[in-house]
Amino acid sequence: MLPIILLSVFGIVLLFMGFLKSKVLLLPATLVFILAALATTFMDWGKTYLYFQNMLLTNNLAILFTTIVLLSAFMVVALSNSFIEDEQAQPAEYYALLLFSLVGAIMMISFENLIMLFVGVEILSVAMYVLAGSDKHSPRSNEAALKYFLMGAFATGIMLFGIALLYGATGTFVVSGIKSYVYTNAYGVSLLLYMGIILLLIGMLFKVSAAPFHFWTPDVYDGTPGLFTAFMSTVVKTAGFAALFRVLSVSFVGVYSFWWGTLAALTCLTLLIGNVTAVYQTSFKRMMAYSSISHAGYLLIGLTALGTQTKQALVFYSLAYSLATISAFGVLLVVSRQRQDTNGVNENFDAFNGLARQNPLLGFVMAVSMLSLAGIPLTAGFWGKFMIFTTAADKGIYWILVFAVLMSTVGIYYYFRVIIAMYFREGAAEPVKVAPFYRYVLIAATILTLVLGLAPGLLEGLV
Amino acid sequence: MQPTQQVSIPELIQQVPLNYYLIVSTALFVIGIIGVLTRRNAIIIFMSIELMLNAVNLLLIAFSSYRSDSAGQVFVFFIMAVAAAEVAVGLAIIVMIYRNIRSIDVGLLNKLKW
Numbered sequence: 079m080l081p082i083i084l085l086s087v088f089g090i091v092l093l094f095m096g097f098l099k100s101k102v103l104l105l106p107a108t109l110v111f112i113l114a115a116l117a118t119t120f121m122d123w124g125k126t127y128l129y130f131q132n133m134l135l136t137n138n139l140a141i142l143f144t145t146i147v148l149l150s151a152f153m154v155v156a157l158s159n160s161f162i163e164d165e166q167a168q169p170a171e172y173y174a175l176l177l178f179s180l181v182g183a184i185m186m187i188s189f190e191n192l193i194m195l196f197v198g199v200e201i202l203s204v205a206m207y208v209l210a211g212s213d214k215h216s217p218r219s220n221e222a223a224l225k226y227f228l229m230g231a232f233a234t235g236i237m238l239f240g241i242a243l244l245y246g247a248t249g250t251f252v253v254s255g256i257k258s259y260v261y262t263n264a265y266g267v268s269l270l271l272y273m274g275i276i277l278l279l280i281g282m283l284f285k286v287s288a289a290p291f292h293f294w295t296p297d298v299y300d301g302t303p304g305l306f307t308a309f310m311s312t313v314v315k316t317a318g319f320a321a322l323f324r325v326l327s328v329s330f331v332g333v334y335s336f337w338w339g340t341l342a343a344l345t346c347l348t349l350l351i352g353n354v355t356a357v358y359q360t361s362f363k364r365m366m367a368y369s370s371i372s373h374a375g376y377l378l379i380g381l382t383a384l385g386t387q388t389k390q391a392l393v394f395y396s397l398a399y400s401l402a403t404i405s406a407f408g409v410l411l412v413v414s415r416q417r418q419d420t421n422g423v424n425e426n427f428d429a430f431n432g433l434a435r436q437n438p439l440l441g442f443v444m445a446v447s448m449l450s451l452a453g454i455p456l457t458a459g460f461w462g463k464f465m466i467f468t469t470a471a472d473k474g475i476y477w478i479l480v481f482a483v484l485m486s487t488v489g490i491y492y493y494f495r496v497i498i499a500m501y502f503r504e505g506a507a508e509p510v511k512v513a514p515f516y517r518y519v520l521i522a523a524t525i526l527t528l529v530l531g532l533a534p535g536l537l538e539g540l541v
Numbered sequence: 542m543q544p545t546q547q548v549s550i551p552e553l554i555q556q557v558p559l560n561y562y563l564i565v566s567t568a569l570f571v572i573g574i575i576g577v578l579t580r581r582n583a584i585i586i587f588m589s590i591e592l593m594l595n596a597v598n599l600l601l602i603a604f605s606s607y608r609s610d611s612a613g614q615v616f617v618f619f620i621m622a623v624a625a626a627e628v629a630v631g632l633a634i635i636v637m638i639y640r641n642i643r644s645i646d647v648g649l650l651n652k653l654k655w
Binding site: 193196197200204207208211214215217220221223224227228231232234235236238239241242243245246249250251 | 563566570573574577583586587590593594596597600601604605608610612613615616619620623626627630631633634635637638641642647
């Protein structure tokens, strides 16, 4: 549990570093801090520990999710070099808030007591509300912050009522205590427990933006500054699914027959809304928001078909999704900043016109990440989808499988729009300038995506 | 109950049946949800959310004293502390919006539409 303590201290250190005149040190310092937290995460590898009076539990699964979250945060921070030139930006505060939100994410991943789930969700969310509104003078950013805040607080309220009902039914907040209650009362489970499960699920599904609780997602992702959107769609989603997996696979596995039907229906709705609405978008960033909803749908398939393979599928899928999303946003950030139109930054599909001709590297990075998100073979995304679909097939839920495959063919259409714009359309003549370090991060993410696509067995046997 | 007699707070709470607490806090919670969904003023929506949180607090306290278990009361402290932090951030966001558009009507926030 050293990473939680370290990240909290490092966040405060960063706030103090904000007093320095020069902003040059902040970015490397943040990267070093995240790497330090990542290194200490592995101290508990291979063992199961309970920390802080049974509040948090670390095992290999929690460590792997923490690694994904910290890796995504590392890449997002590494892509943030534009803050140094921006007069309005307050990089010290941004980085400190990012580190604090990582503390919340790790608590969501490794909670053993529902109190820690709540505190983790709030630490993560409150930091994200501020970051969503960090572009203080832009009305779009303001609106995103308010919508995110109101919807997030609303979801927290629903989740808390669920937790209170679970406490009323079982008399405990401990995840394994609820499990033993469910097993000892297998035939006469209190009605409060069922209501509690439903409300807790609604609250958590709000956070991971599953339909029909997704309506805030496109607005918030669109209005938030691009870098923090990348953070939001990777770290928040991974942590949310880790928390959902822990609560469903430990506490509620005894009443699987009660919740799986509801979850299956919501999964299909999420896949349908996410994929079909993404087709109609003209803004790339908004398309990515709907794409994140549809990926929440794929991850939900793994939870609906809860089994022995689920955790491995979830880890692999969230890693593949995070890598592809961050490199896509990385390309969008440089391109939209340097190809501006009358409304300021251009985040539409036409910003990518002819990109592959002027910047073959950026074109390739974007193409690989789009192929990975669409689930084309030889990329990590293909194996992620393959594993998720295998869990559903193992459980014998074939109709959901057929539906998901259909929806992923819809996905190919809107992901390929970007590739077509980059490779087959005529665009601006001058190439986009990319800083060397920025380029290395994008290359690293692309290589990881391809390596995982060629050798998916690398992660096998870790959980 | 005689005024001279010493009554502990859990006993006092237990003089009302548990189901009544459940009904009252569910009612408060539903009022909060309706407020969030129907009102247009950001501050009122915010108040409705606080109402939802306090319904949860009431329910937790009732369960906690009926079960003679302190965990529920500890949770209430966490909720109150976190809600205070949330209020600080939320009001700051609302003030920021008021500075830019001179209104806190959520109906005016329509820059982002699909």
